[in-house]
Amino acid sequence: MSLDAPVTELAGVGEALALKLARLRIVQIADLLFHLPLRYQDRTRITPIGTLRAGTEAVVEGEVSAAEVIRGRRRSLLVRLKDGSGILSLRFFHFSPAQQQQFVKGVQVRCFGEARAGSTGLEIYHPEYRLVQSEAPPVDEHLTPIYPATEGLAQPRLRALIQQALKRLAEAPDALPEWIPATLRQRFRLPGLIEALRYLHEPPPDAPQEVLAAGRHPAQRRLALEELLAHQLSLRQVRLRIQTDGAPGLAGSGHLQARFLTQLPFSLTQAQRRVLDEIGRDLEREVPMLRLVQGDVGSGKTVVAAMAVLAAVAGGCQAAVMAPTEILAEQHFRQFRSWLEPLGIEVGWLAGKLKGKARGDTKAAIADGRAQVVVGTHALFQDDVIFQRLGLAVIDEQHRFGVHQRLALRQKGENGGLTPHQLIMTATPIPRTLAMSAYADLDLSVIDELPPGRTPVHTVAVPDERRTEVIERIRNACAEGRQAYWVCTLIEESEALTCQAAEVTRETLTEALPELQIGLVHGRMKAAEKGEVMDAFKSGELDLLVATTVIEVGVDVPNASLMIIENPERLGLSQLHQLRGRVGRGRVDSYCVLLYHPPLSHHSRERLGILRDTTDGFKVAEKDLELRGPGEVLGTRQTGLAQMKIADLERDRDLLDTVTALATALLEEAPDVAPALIQRWLGDEAGRYGQV
Numbered sequence: 001m002s003l004d005a006p007v008t009e010l011a012g013v014g015e016a017l018a019l020k021l022a023r024l025r026i027v028q029i030a031d032l033l034f035h036l037p038l039r040y041q042d043r044t045r046i047t048p049i050g051t052l053r054a055g056t057e058a059v060v061e062g063e064v065s066a067a068e069v070i071r072g073r074r075r076s077l078l079v080r081l082k083d084g085s086g087i088l089s090l091r092f093f094h095f096s097p098a099q100q101q102q103f104v105k106g107v108q109v110r111c112f113g114e115a116r117a118g119s120t121g122l123e124i125y126h127p128e129y130r131l132v133q134s135e136a137p138p139v140d141e142h143l144t145p146i147y148p149a150t151e152g153l154a155q156p157r158l159r160a161l162i163q164q165a166l167k168r169l170a171e172a173p174d175a176l177p178e179w180i181p182a183t184l185r186q187r188f189r190l191p192g193l194i195e196a197l198r199y200l201h202e203p204p205p206d207a208p209q210e211v212l213a214a215g216r217h218p219a220q221r222r223l224a225l226e227e228l229l230a231h232q233l234s235l236r237q238v239r240l241r242i243q244t245d246g247a248p249g250l251a252g253s254g255h256l257q258a259r260f261l262t263q264l265p266f267s268l269t270q271a272q273r274r275v276l277d278e279i280g281r282d283l284e285r286e287v288p289m290l291r292l293v294q295g296d297v298g299s300g301k302t303v304v305a306a307m308a309v310l311a312a313v314a315g316g317c318q319a320a321v322m323a324p325t326e327i328l329a330e331q332h333f334r335q336f337r338s339w340l341e342p343l344g345i346e347v348g349w350l351a352g353k354l355k356g357k358a359r360g361d362t363k364a365a366i367a368d369g370r371a372q373v374v375v376g377t378h379a380l381f382q383d384d385v386i387f388q389r390l391g392l393a394v395i396d397e398q399h400r401f402g403v404h405q406r407l408a409l410r411q412k413g414e415n416g417g418l419t420p421h422q423l424i425m426t427a428t429p430i431p432r433t434l435a436m437s438a439y440a441d442l443d444l445s446v447i448d449e450l451p452p453g454r455t456p457v458h459t460v461a462v463p464d465e466r467r468t469e470v471i472e473r474i475r476n477a478c479a480e481g482r483q484a485y486w487v488c489t490l491i492e493e494s495e496a497l498t499c500q501a502a503e504v505t506r507e508t509l510t511e512a513l514p515e516l517q518i519g520l521v522h523g524r525m526k527a528a529e530k531g532e533v534m535d536a537f538k539s540g541e542l543d544l545l546v547a548t549t550v551i552e553v554g555v556d557v558p559n560a561s562l563m564i565i566e567n568p569e570r571l572g573l574s575q576l577h578q579l580r581g582r583v584g585r586g587r588v589d590s591y592c593v594l595l596y597h598p599p600l601s602h603h604s605r606e607r608l609g610i611l612r613d614t615t616d617g618f619k620v621a622e623k624d625l626e627l628r629g630p631g632e633v634l635g636t637r638q639t640g641l642a643q644m645k646i647a648d649l650e651r652d653r654d655l656l657d658t659v660t661a662l663a664t665a666l667l668e669e670a671p672d673v674a675p676a677l678i679q680r681w682l683g684d685e686a687g688r689y690g691q692v
Helices: 015-023 029-033 097-102 155-171 182-187 193-201 209-213 218-243 255-263 270-284 301-314 326-343 356-367 403-412 432-438 464-479 495-512 527-538 573-580 602-613 617-628 630-634 653-669 671-682 685-690
Strands: 039-041 057-071 075-082 087-092 108-118 121-125 128-132 144-146 290-295 318-322 347-350 373-376 390-396 421-426 443-447 457-463 483-487 518-521 544-547 560-566 590-596
Touching (some): 029 155, 057 087, 075 108, 144 155, 155 193, 182 653, 193 218, 218 290, 218 653, 218 671, 255 301, 255 326, 270 290, 270 301, 270 421, 270 443, 290 301, 301 318, 301 326, 301 390, 301 421, 318 326, 326 347, 326 373, 326 527, 347 356, 457 464, 457 602, 464 483, 464 495, 464 560, 464 590, 495 518, 495 544, 518 527, 560 573, 573 590, 573 602, 573 617, 590 602, 602 617, 653 671
Parallel strands (some): 290 421, 290 443, 318 390, 390 421, 457 590, 483 544, 560 590
Antiparallel strands (some): 039 144, 057 075, 057 108, 075 087, 108 121, 108 128
């Protein structure tokens, strides 16, 4: 009797019900077993009416002493129930004549619901009830589970289906194998899988409800751990698959790197040197490097990337540098060209907007190896782009891409018969919790030091009724020769409306500040237009730049010392921190003004307070994870982590060290079971990790 069978094999499940279950990601019978309760109700004992308290859920039983229809603002049926210890009212706002006739004086009723203070004393609105005939039915033997549901699928129906699945499991326990071997279960003190599932669907009356509600019960932890283990194993598989390929050993003499460092107007920080040592050791090996470098805004990741690129060129290979937006890619292109062309290195440019002859010329230069370094957007991934010998791929702001692109890069090295090394950079500090889960296939380096000369940004939150003061502040800053940003955020997720709002904002600011030159950049402008405006701002021709969040990453204008972010409550903390990082790049005091629209919810106040109190990107990211969850922090295109069935990365973060140790032990002692574990928890998604 297979648990892998479709749910339609269960009694009473037709196509319509199967579609509703699919909305809950329940497709096979086994999925019902892993569909865990959100909370529980205690229907295992009858509570005397006299001991009821407002706000508690309980089963009560009593005799009907009166029933009448009350005609007030809303018509309702009021039933009075007594049991010798007290009196309680049952109130129904939706009722039929037949229902009304059931409640005759003297009949016994058992009901369940939440007691509330009402006009007649304690009342239960719309209780679940049944009439008690001569022999009272038994109460439930275990706590009643309340499951995540969907429209048209009531709790009793869901419970009945899960009971069918549990019955199948009891008849054929081997149908749900324990993939974690007994030796490892003992070593890591893990309860059995089947007993954990049984306990959670049918907890005994004395089960600790508070512990269950917090998701901290050993049975819940057992399942969360196995799910986290499956995710980590899937990513390790990606790593193993990539590392079975050969990579070019890029030892290099360091001559090019030394020449590059002498032309820089600054010296590297200790953190940059440490990370470069880690990268250097990776590049020397003939196994593809898979390294994530994270560093806060302005910590100098681009210089580190340039040093890695020079190692590739010195080793006779090409390097590709990829960024998620054309603005950032173009900025990298200019930076790399200004650094590398004096060293005699040709830097190519490739983005979606590059068309016709220019595109053909660039592709030819990549194919014959003249373009030793190529900078661009994900256009670099396209099938018609062929490298002569790609040795290193640098991917900036990795969380905007996904595991698939990490794998797609393998194909680009096939021409030379080798897989390129990969250096992945992000200025979104990823909490260790997430890094251990979402990036289990990568080694991690952290640039945890800012270069000297970076000034901390002072952050203030101001209600938008003080807009005129804020505009005055811009006037004063620009009169002193400095520049400012004004950022318009998403209006109800509509890019078109946000661009429109940015245009209107620019018009009103032009009226208010006629002496200033004001530019505009938004996502709907052509890349060339955006580039012209950014150049004008960079060169100081513009005093104020009105922009949407397209300027979030990579824009570097040291003279800009003031940023206004409108409606900051609409953005995540990490994104606000990224935007704030566009100022504070010079030696003058810099300010970020969060211009919010009151009243702020408690949650929004807390979030803006965090930004006010800290400029440490890691603290901001930890808090962001706590408040928004992993799916939001990583971006929806990430590895499917956000769709975890049971585990919660924030709640279960303390399990991750165990998960890592268990994954290592499992791959050493029982590698054959890893695919089955991955299949159980990731299902069809498991395939996505292995495919390009």
